[in-house]
Amino acid sequence: MMKFYYAPYTCALASHIALEEAGADYEAIRIDFKSAQQLSPDYLSINPKGRVPALVTGRGVITETPAILAYVAQTNPGSELAPIDDPFAFAEVQSITSYLCSTVHPAHSHGIRGSRWADDPAALEAMKAKVPQNMTDNFNVLENRYFRGPWVMGDKYTIVDPYLFTISEWLKQDTVDINKFPRIADHFNRMKQRPAVAKAVAEERGKI
Amino acid sequence: MMKFYYAPYTCALASHIALEEAGADYEAIRIDFKSAQQLSPDYLSINPKGRVPALVTGRGVITETPAILAYVAQTNPGSELAPIDDPFAFAEVQSITSYLCSTVHPAHSHGIRGSRWADDPAALEAMKAKVPQNMTDNFNVLENRYFRGPWVMGDKYTIVDPYLFTISEWLKQDTVDINKFPRIADHFNRMKQRPAVAKAVAEERGKI
Structure with a gap:
């Protein structure tokens, strides 16, 4: 196990x-x-x-x-959690998971874990102040350019969906209203209905 | 094309x-x-x-x-740039590419692109000051825990090697001496010999 x-x-x-x-x-x-x-x-x-x-x-x-x-x-x-036999479609999935881990997750982390990147308390506050804008920018890209619907990659639920759900839940702490991204907000609510x-x-x- | x-x-x-x-x-x-x-x-x-x-x-x-x-x-x-038919070995490769994109690359970026995460000039300086330590910590993990040799994943050259090479080259700008990581320094020099x-x-x- x-x-x-x-x-x-x-x-x-x-x-x-x-x-x-x-x-x-x-x-x-x-x-x-x-x-x-x-x-x-x-x-x-x-x-x-x-x-x-x-x-x-x-x-x-x-x-x-x-x-x-x-x-x-x-x-x-x-x-069937990813199109594992289609390298291009798999790469599209990985483009999103990579973006979430390299850009969106760190954008959030600057609000709560800024001490990873600076020691000065004023710097931590300056980082925290920019989190809402960065998360908004990132989620606008996701909402308007990558989210296909009803799931992130389209008709098929994939490994991208739980990852987007997980980070979407952080928006509240980041003082960003998820309803600014209506398709992602709907996705978030539908995700909560899944037994898994x-x-x-x-x-x-x-x-x- | x-x-x-x-x-x-x-x-x-x-x-x-x-x-x-x-x-x-x-x-x-x-x-x-x-x-x-x-x-x-x-x-x-x-x-x-x-x-x-x-x-x-x-x-x-x-x-x-x-x-x-x-x-x-x-x-x-x-x-043969990755063990694409072995999900576990492929995941080991992806553990490193994910770490490089989500942690090591952002650690470097705080030196030159801090304005992504804060607007205050003093905060940018505070971020810049921490880059050498963060890059050192990250490269110690790579050198001591993940680098197998002669290539990152062992005997086989993979997609991880050009990625590590690319980020290793940034150490100079980050004022971190690559020779603190002897195996990665040797890898860096061998990479430069490859025609590709x-x-x-x-x-x-x-x-x-």
């Missing part, structure tokens, strides 16, 4: 949902950020970056959300 | 090298950042994010380095 390491309210939720959607055989293990468990020697031996998610498989550890999502799709072909989403969220924090 | 949009000294070099390694049929087109061509309506119609790289294929556009790298590997199986690297670099800027 695989072991999936997560912390609530992090991007790990995307992979957690994908594992549920795929019906994968895994055990979810919570890492306690409040006690800095992600920096404990035990956890650093699993993920030397001190972050979640991490998926421990029979062959070794996979870290980073886009890598885990693609792995879940490829190892559970019956769940409800189960992963309940496992992480008991509510949605 | 595919069109590959790049700007010199950006992460686009990684995909450019991969296209060369694969012997792909493409035309390289330079985007002039000095005149903000990446924000022109013509280019935004290709990549609404106003960034490079972008690869225009017969079926549409692929953006984001990890997505392009995987696509080049999957569509050129004979070049020399060709891509020459096409972008005429020298290495």
Whole structure:
């Protein structure tokens, strides 16, 4: 059985949902950020970056959300979570997961984890001040240029959907009204209806 | 023929090298950042994010380095640039490309493009001050935990190698001595000997 390491309210939720959607055989293990468990020697031996998610498989550890999502799709072909036999369509999926991890997630992180990039308290405030604009810009790109509907990639639900859902949920903390992006807002509400989403969220924090 | 949009000294070099390694049929087109061509309506119609790289294929556009790298590997199986038939080994590759795009590249960007995340000039200086430490931390993780040698993933050269090479080259600007990471420094020097690297670099800027 695989072991999936997560912390609530992090991007790990995307992979957690994908594992549920795929019906994968895994055990979810919570890492306690409040006690800095992600920096404990035990956890650093699993993920030397001190972050979640991490998926421990029979062959070794996979870290980073886009890598885990693609792995879940490829190892559970019956769940059809990505167009794994069509390199171009798969690349379109990966264009979005890469954008979410490299641009949108860091745009959000500057509000709550600015100390990654600067030590001066005034700088942290300056970063925080720009988060709403950056998240708005990023979500406008997603809403207007990439979201096809009803799911992100079109008719088929894919690994992109739980990832967008996970980051969409952060907009509230970023003081950005999700309703400025009507198609993504609708997607967010529909995602909450999926049993896999409800189960992963309940496992992480008991509510949605 | 595919069109590959790049700007010199950006992460686009990684995909450019991969296209060369694969012997792909493409035309390289330079985007002039000095005149903000990446924000022109013509280019935004290709990549609404106003960034490079972008690869225009017969079926549409692929953006984001990890997505392009995987696509080049999957569509050129004979070049053996990734273990595309082994989902776990492929996930290990993608764990590194995701880490480079989501953590290491942004760590570098805070030195030269801090205005993405804050407007206050003092904040930009505070971000810049932390770049050497963050890049050192990230490269220590790569050197000590992920780099297998002689190539990043071990005996086989993969799409991860041009990506690491591209970001390794930025260490100088980040005032981090690459020789603090002996295996990566050796990798950097060996990469420069590869014809595909020399060709891509020459096409972008005429020298290495």
